[in-house]
Amino acid sequence: MCGIVGYVGRSEAAPILLDGLRRLEYRGYDSAGIAVVDGDRVETRKCAGRIVSLAKLVSAQPAAGSSGISHTRWATHGKVNDENAHPHFDARGKIALVHNGVIENYQALKKQLIQNGDTNFRSDTDTEVLAHLIGSIYDGAVAAIGDRGQPGSATPATTSQNSKARLVNAVRAALKQVIGTYGIALVHADIPDFMVGARRGSPLVLGVGKEENFLASDVSAIVAHTRDAIYLNDFDVVAVERDKFEISSLDGAAGHHAVSKVEFSTEDIKKGEYAHYMLKEIFEQPDSVRDAMRGRLTYEECTAKLGGLNMTPAELRDVSRIVLTGCGTALHAAMVGEYLIEQLANLPTEVEFASEFRHRNTPLTRDTLVFAISQSGETADTLGALRESRRKGHRTLGICNNVASTIARESDGGVYMHAGPEIGVAATKSFTSQLVILTLIGLLLGRMRNLSAAQGSRIIAALEALPGQIEEVLKLSNQIKEIAKKYADVSGMLFFGRQFNFPIALEGALKMKEITYLFAEGHPSAELKHGIIALVRPDLPSVFIAPDDTVFSKNVNNTEQVKARKGPIIAITSGNGAKQLKGLANDIIEIPAVLEPVSPVLTVVPLQLFAYHLAVELGRDVDKPRNLAKSVTVE
Numbered sequence: 001m002c003g004i005v006g007y008v009g010r011s012e013a014a015p016i017l018l019d020g021l022r023r024l025e026y027r028g029y030d031s032a033g034i035a036v037v038d039g040d041r042v043e044t045r046k047c048a049g050r051i052v053s054l055a056k057l058v059s060a061q062p063a064a065g066s067s068g069i070s071h072t073r074w075a076t077h078g079k080v081n082d083e084n085a086h087p088h089f090d091a092r093g094k095i096a097l098v099h100n101g102v103i104e105n106y107q108a109l110k111k112q113l114i115q116n117g118d119t120n121f122r123s124d125t126d127t128e129v130l131a132h133l134i135g136s137i138y139d140g141a142v143a144a145i146g147d148r149g150q151p152g153s154a155t156p157a158t159t160s161q162n163s164k165a166r167l168v169n170a171v172r173a174a175l176k177q178v179i180g181t182y183g184i185a186l187v188h189a190d191i192p193d194f195m196v197g198a199r200r201g202s203p204l205v206l207g208v209g210k211e212e213n214f215l216a217s218d219v220s221a222i223v224a225h226t227r228d229a230i231y232l233n234d235f236d237v238v239a240v241e242r243d244k245f246e247i248s249s250l251d252g253a254a255g256h257h258a259v260s261k262v263e264f265s266t267e268d269i270k271k272g273e274y275a276h277y278m279l280k281e282i283f284e285q286p287d288s289v290r291d292a293m294r295g296r297l298t299y300e301e302c303t304a305k306l307g308g309l310n311m312t313p314a315e316l317r318d319v320s321r322i323v324l325t326g327c328g329t330a331l332h333a334a335m336v337g338e339y340l341i342e343q344l345a346n347l348p349t350e351v352e353f354a355s356e357f358r359h360r361n362t363p364l365t366r367d368t369l370v371f372a373i374s375q376s377g378e379t380a381d382t383l384g385a386l387r388e389s390r391r392k393g394h395r396t397l398g399i400c401n402n403v404a405s406t407i408a409r410e411s412d413g414g415v416y417m418h419a420g421p422e423i424g425v426a427a428t429k430s431f432t433s434q435l436v437i438l439t440l441i442g443l444l445l446g447r448m449r450n451l452s453a454a455q456g457s458r459i460i461a462a463l464e465a466l467p468g469q470i471e472e473v474l475k476l477s478n479q480i481k482e483i484a485k486k487y488a489d490v491s492g493m494l495f496f497g498r499q500f501n502f503p504i505a506l507e508g509a510l511k512m513k514e515i516t517y518l519f520a521e522g523h524p525s526a527e528l529k530h531g532i533i534a535l536v537r538p539d540l541p542s543v544f545i546a547p548d549d550t551v552f553s554k555n556v557n558n559t560e561q562v563k564a565r566k567g568p569i570i571a572i573t574s575g576n577g578a579k580q581l582k583g584l585a586n587d588i589i590e591i592p593a594v595l596e597p598v599s600p601v602l603t604v605v606p607l608q609l610f611a612y613h614l615a616v617e618l619g620r621d622v623d624k625p626r627n628l629a630k631s632v633t634v635e
């Protein structure tokens with residue numbers, strides 16, 4: 001949600017910033033801008049629209065200089081226009097600042113600045129208020145002390161060091177007044193080759209290069225230049241120069257951070273032969289599912305090995321209740337997880353919307369284990385839920401894809417998805433990885449309780465068959481594309497499933513909404529007759545997720561009810577299901593037979609493809625759907 005890239009080095013900053021923004025565009029694409037320090041001026045180019053528009057602007061009016069900052073915006077305050085695009089400036093136009101997050105008390109701060117005579121605001125954004133606040137504190141300090149100290153006492157070098165220190169202090173002083181969240185980067189016209197970054201609640205990573213350093217919202221923006229990264233913590237302030245950097249806290253205490261190696265390369269974040277990232281990521285699922293279970297199964301003991309949980313067998317044995325929390329697609333994975341853990345381990349499990357959980361007083365037992373599920377590891381509500389759970393003293397574990405993300409770092413332990421970078425805004429491969437990990441957790445907890453070795457080994461065999469079975473489903477892509485074309489004119493779609501596949505109905509509907517903009521709803525199949533059936537009509541097809549499982553015949557009853565009311569039916573089924581649905585369903589997608597608890601890993605794939613092909617047919621921007629952004633770092 002909003003992407004930031006900053007650069008200080010020996011190369012021209014503008015192309016590096018633009019390239020980094022292209023890689024962060026999935027975080028927001030309402031407007032974009034860059035600011036480059038050129039001599040004693042800051043050259044800014046910014047506009048509403050995508051990076052491609054900004055690139056045109058920069059090519060028409062180049063901005064030269066070897067340090068600068070940049071931003072791609074997902075609007076929170078102020079509409080989408082050129083003025084509200086970042087960077088924003090202080091009153092004197094000296095400081096350029098980019099920001100990801102929300103300054104909640106910006107109106108109070110603005111009022112205070114206006115009372116002090118600062119009326120030079122050009123935008124409606126909270127960010128501009130922060131730029132003005134930092135500028136006013138910095139200018140006040142310079143005016144009070146003077147940049148030269150006693151006549152004849154300062155060399156240009158110490159003068160410049162003074163300015164840098166004053167700017168960092170001004171940033172600290174301003175941020176202490178801020179209520180809200182921020183990841184920021186800023187430059188000052190009078191201080192070339194220098195930038196300041198800070199974070200609270202919004203991610204910021206420092207890329208450490210050779211005679212060049214970077215700031216970015218995530219490492220994908222800088223991995224082409226360096227794989228050495230320092231993940232900043234909340235309340236860190238970093239002063240960045242070409243060949244050095246200094247991290248300190250908001251109170252000025254020195255910080256020590258380890259340099260981490262980024263696991264992926266630029267190759268991993270290329271679209272390759274695929275038309276869209278989403279399609280590439282759907283097709284990566286045989287590998288990502290394999291990677292989610294790699295090294296985590298023990299055949300001898302018919303269980304799972306999850307050392308990252310940081311819990312002894314005795315501690316795991318003592319868990320009396322599980323809470324799974326997350327947002328959006330991750331929440332749907334949690335819902336499958338509830339069925340899985342209750343069935344495999346007979347442990348009471350509940351799913352909580354992270355946004356609700358964090359603000360309410362869910363009664364939890366002493367031995368409740370909380371899992372925060374998040375691809376990005378940065379989702380504000382999930383992070384809030386994790387912090388609330390930890391504050392209450394619960395052991396809280398993360399299921400994350402993004403290594404070293406805030407949720408991963410703040411959890412007591414967890415399980416990484418190892419799905420590789422997910423760039424398409426609609427989550428696909430991270431979902432199936434989450435499902436695999438939740439199955440592993442169910443298996444591990446189950447084998448400590450009531451699950452026999454034979455049952456455990458059946459689960460393991462079913463998990464191991466999944467990558468090959470997903471490959472089979474992917475071969476149906478062309479058939480699904482033809483079905484999607486048939487339904488391009490519908491007014492909306494309903495999705496139904498039962499048991500393990502009820503959450504898959506929700507996920508199928510979410511994918512459809514997100515990328516086709518069609519109205520879509522998911523429900524447990526049996527709920528149909530309790531009201532939803534009133535919606536059934538010829539231009540509103542129903543998608544039934546009905547593999548040949550213990551609830552198949554019940555699902556068939558529900559398709560009959562839709563058929564009787566002239567609603568078109570698309571069925572996803574397996575085994576003998578197709579025979580029975582023939583004549584009932586208008587279109588049938590057949591997937592391989594699969595053990596019921598792991599069936600969602602297979603049934604969701606045709607739904608991802610269905611939404612994808614329909615979106616392409618409708619001419620939608622699949623990887624950057626309207627109004628959305630990946631990694632929702634605001635509440």
Ligand code: F6R
Binds near residue numbers: 329373425427
């Ligand atoms: C849906 C989607 C979102 C995310 C949600 C949580 O396709 O991408 O619903 O699943 O914003 O994101 P993470 O998993 O990063 O916490």
